[in-house]
Amino acid sequence: xxxxxxxxxxxxxxxxxxxxVSFRREKFVPKGGPDGGxxxxxxxxxxxxxxxxxxxxxxxxxxxxxxEKGVPGRGRKMHGRNGEDCLVKVPxxxxxxxxxxxxxxxxxxxxxxxxxxxxxxxxxxxNVHFASATNRAPRTATKGKPGEEFWLRIELKLLxxxxxxxxxxxxxxxxxxxxxxxxxxxxxxPFTTLSPQLGVLFLPGQGSCTIADIPGLIEDAHRGAGLGxxxxxxxxxxxxxxxxxxxxxxxxxxxxxxxxLERELGLYQQDxxxxxxxxxxxxxxxxxxxxxxxxxxTAGTSLPELERxxxxxxxxxxxxxxxxxxxxxxxxxxIARHLVQPAASEEDDDPEAGL
Numbered sequence: 001x002x003x004x005x006x007x008x009x010x011x012x013x014x015x016x017x018x019x020x021v022s023f024r025r026e027k028f029v030p031k032g033g034p035d036g037g038x039x040x041x042x043x044x045x046x047x048x049x050x051x052x053x054x055x056x057x058x059x060x061x062x063x064x065x066x067x068e069k070g071v072p073g074r075g076r077k078m079h080g081r082n083g084e085d086c087l088v089k090v091p092x093x094x095x096x097x098x099x100x101x102x103x104x105x106x107x108x109x110x111x112x113x114x115x116x117x118x119x120x121x122x123x124x125x126x127n128v129h130f131a132s133a134t135n136r137a138p139r140t141a142t143k144g145k146p147g148e149e150f151w152l153r154i155e156l157k158l159l160x161x162x163x164x165x166x167x168x169x170x171x172x173x174x175x176x177x178x179x180x181x182x183x184x185x186x187x188x189x190p191f192t193t194l195s196p197q198l199g200v201l202f203l204p205g206q207g208s209c210t211i212a213d214i215p216g217l218i219e220d221a222h223r224g225a226g227l228g229x230x231x232x233x234x235x236x237x238x239x240x241x242x243x244x245x246x247x248x249x250x251x252x253x254x255x256x257x258x259x260x261l262e263r264e265l266g267l268y269q270q271d272x273x274x275x276x277x278x279x280x281x282x283x284x285x286x287x288x289x290x291x292x293x294x295x296x297x298t299a300g301t302s303l304p305e306l307e308r309x310x311x312x313x314x315x316x317x318x319x320x321x322x323x324x325x326x327x328x329x330x331x332x333x334x335i336a337r338h339l340v341q342p343a344a345s346e347e348d349d350d351p352e353a354g355l
Contacts, residue, residue: 007059014042014083016144019124022075042120043067043083049108121145160212166244
């Protein structure tokens with residue numbers, strides 16, 4: 001199934017029905033007078049947030065949402081029927097903008113939350129309203145008002161408890177499959193994940209949390225490089241960020257990977273730097289062990305040496321192997337601790353408890 005997180009669409013409310021010009025004509029009822037009824041109001045277009053939707057796929061096949069027109073009034077003071085409202089379901093986390101000005105009109109973050117996107121036109125008045133002492137047979141009625149019409153833009157920002165970020169091929173998708181029941185595409189080439197993937201992690205004794213695998217970032221992603229802004233916005237609403245660092249010997253300097261991710265987050269949105277973050281050293285199964293630490297040239301950088309380098313920079317890390325499963329229990333424990341109580345307020349001596 002395709003993942004679509006941006007779309008442009010038209011909303012058009014229904015026009016109000018026209019008022020009626022009519023006169024009462026009954027046998028044995030002289031001078032019946034006007035009895036034209038009012039027109040019905042046009043239907044409105046509402047956007048309704050639904051937790052059951054996770055993509056804007058429906059907008060790929062439909063881009064015009066039109067409410068029903070109001071029915072004109074009739075004689076005998078009969079009011080025309082109001083037009084039916086048009087309800088458009090959108091995923092929770094949808095941001096609605098004016099397509100021309102790009103102004104944010106609504107931010108739908110709760111299941112069932114509604115936004116009036118286009119208001120229906122009022123119905124016209126029948127001639128019964130225009131009778132007076134000097135005009136007892138008015139032949140005047142008003143037309144219904146036109147409904148509002150707008151072009152809107154919708155963008156989806158995923159609502160997830162935890163966001164996995166990292167360079168392409170850092171092992172985020174593999175980590176997601178080991179922590180949750182999600183089945184993202186996993187392969188040994190960069191940009192395997194081209195759209196955010198969601199999974200549910202069950203925390204011992206605490207219920208569950210949602211984890212989002214954000215496609216790989218590259219340098220200058222804040223300017224739109226690579227997948228850039230298309231998916232960086234999905235980290236804006238996560239409660240906890242996990243920076244997945246590729247610790248494999250041939251993947252480049254892990255510390256430099258960390259600093260690059262920090263730069264991109266800060267340049268994209270400064271308050272992301274204030275968000276609780278965990279640093280995960282992945283693929284430790286490819287590193288040399290303590291006994292091989294002396295043979296750095298043949299065995300590659302060892303895990304103890306990497307931990308010492310990050311410690312000198314005052315950066316707590318959690319070593320894991322998503323493929324082999326090492327360190328995942330510790331990672332789940334730390335995630336649970338952060339989600340129950342924000343890292344900023346924890347009084348814990350464990351360096352892996354927060355940043």
